[in-house]
Amino acid sequence: MTVSLGSFTFQCGETVPEFEVAYETYGEFEGDNAVLVCHALTGSQHVASGAREAEGTAGQARAWWDDVVGPGKAIDTNEYFVVCANVPGSCYGTTGPASENPEGEPWGTDFPAVTVGDWTRAQRQLLDELGVGRLHAVVGGSVGGMNALDWAKRYPDDVHRVAAVATAARLDAQCLGLDAVARRAITTDPDWQGGDYYGDEGPTDGLALARQLGHLMYLSKDSMERKFGRRSAGREGGRDRFPSDPAGGFFPYREVESYLDYNASKFTERFDANSYLYLTRAMDDYDLANGYESDADALAAFTGEALVMSFTGDWHFTVEQSHDLEAAFEDADVPVTHRVVDSDHGHDAFLVEPENVGPPLRSFLDSGVSTDGGHAPVHNSLFPG
Structure with missing residues (x-):
């Protein structure tokens, strides 16, 4: 409604x-x-x-x-x-x-x-x-x-x-700094176009990176170790394959990478990059004591x-x-x-x-x-x- x-x-x-x-x-x-x-x-x-x-x-x-x-x-x-x-x-x-x-x-x-x-x-x-x-x-x-x-x-x-x-x-x-990096991932994506990207694909890469930073903030070391450890995802094709990586994949694509990539991809389908900029700014700005001693x-x-x-x-x-x-x-x-x-x-x-x-x-x-x-x-x- x-x-x-x-x-x-x-x-x-x-x-x-x-x-x-x-x-x-x-x-x-x-x-x-x-x-x-x-x-x-x-x-x-x-x-x-x-x-x-x-x-x-x-x-x-x-x-x-x-x-x-x-x-x-x-x-x-x-x-x-x-x-x-x-x-x-x-x-x-x-x-x-x-x-x-x-x-x-x-x-x-x-x-x-x-x-x-x-x-x-x-x-x-x-x-x-x-x-x-x-x-x-x-x-x-x-x-x-x-x-x-x-x-x-x-x-x-x-x-x-x-x-x-x-x-x-x-x-x-620390959280202010991480939020700043997340916003810069969006605003340095060429497809952000100064925020005037509507009608185009938009800064999906930048928004995906911002969301991945968010996921890392939301999980603890213990929970990440339990969920992912150092395990391989069991498939190749990680987007950040090293340039000298031989055909067939010498370095593994790990479960933690797969998790971050999947969730970031789903997030970019449902959320607006400019809204992410605005809402993180609102969170960063908030101070309960503002205007008081x-x-x-x-x-x-x-x-x-x-x-x-x-x-x-x-x-x-x-x-x-x-x-x-x-x-x-x-x-x-x-x-x-x-x-x-x-x-x-x-x-x-x-x-x-x-x-x-x-x-x-x-x-x-x-x-x-x-x-x-x-x-x-x-x-x-x-x-x-």
Whole structure:
């Protein structure tokens, strides 16, 4: 589904005269049971199967949290009215660089600069259109967790509970650097054409490289060793064959290369390169404390409760960064639980370990902050059945 918000002015000061937001809803609205789910960097509004009147998402971005959102699941759509909106600057129906400008041409890089704050403001306007006032909860993972934190900062009276999963108050220097390299892979691809590539093939090689860097950021050393090791993929034809490699292939094409090549190829079929540039810039720019003296000051007006969830194998958004978030909530006198999940899956754990993510999330949505302190690692054995 798509709704027009009319004219929308971005934080950079530029305005899009006709701004649309694509969204999906699940469950029935009962006045005080709305839960906003914020998607990660290249996700979509298609958070789960069974969306009401879903349009245009099949084959674009799968139901990315289908094991967490749905009837009887952690975010129970029998109980909660779930809304997920595609963020400004993306390419799954919400207005972004690939959308038409007033002259009927793609915006390209003339599209206004986008921030996480713009995502939050667009979501607030969407919810107004849907008749949703105060939210029961906002839940988000990765940069979607930054989006959730921004709700506590920007609209502290509009949300009762905030769940920030595998995220941080800001990116560290290493992740900023990797994102910069990923963007340069796109912008140095000759087919990028300064962002004016629509109608042509576009910078598929650059976008593929950017996505491969992303995959390396999302996996841990342990998970990569377990999945790939140094094994050969069992076939020849790796795209980066060494020039002096004899016919028949002297150097192996390894499983890790095959995995990266396959996933990058699939990604370039579904995602827009300019959107990748815009959304990574928004993530890099986000700083919870911006405009305040500290993270705690930014959260001081929030009167609800918070859940912070981190994963031991995640080096993209670390457990230490989540401890800092927990401390910021505590300093702001916000009741908070920090769940540390013992995992070697890396950053992707919040997507691929629903058995670990679901139970603490369900408990938090239903009952609020745990009275047990919430600091013990989460193991499967703690949540039988």
